[in-house]
Amino acid sequence: MLKNNKKTNRPIATLFCSFIGHSYTVTNKITNHINEYKCGNCGKEVCDDTRGYLEELTLKQREVNETLSLFFKKRSKRQITA
Numbered sequence: 001m002l003k004n005n006k007k008t009n010r011p012i013a014t015l016f017c018s019f020i021g022h023s024y025t026v027t028n029k030i031t032n033h034i035n036e037y038k039c040g041n042c043g044k045e046v047c048d049d050t051r052g053y054l055e056e057l058t059l060k061q062r063e064v065n066e067t068l069s070l071f072f073k074k075r076s077k078r079q080i081t082a
């Protein structure tokens with residue numbers, strides 16, 4: 001995995017992914033059920049939605065996840081200290 005390779009939108013990789021599927025790894029854990037993923041081949045980013053499907057990680061979705069993550073962390077903290 002190349003971490004410093006931000007522009008990974010290579011046509012061959014995209015073609016490869018469309019044949020065998022994306023190779024996602026978790027990049028950000030939002031809640032127990034929602035994660036953000038990135039494909040190690042083409043760099044496509046997706047996340048779990050509330051129904052358990054994968055959807056494209058848009059800027060708006062990223063903001064939603066950030067809010068969710070903060071809320072989730074606050075809540076788990078409260079559960080621990082309660």
Ligand SMILES: [Zn+2]
Nearest residue numbers: 017022039042
């Ligand atoms: Zn891919």
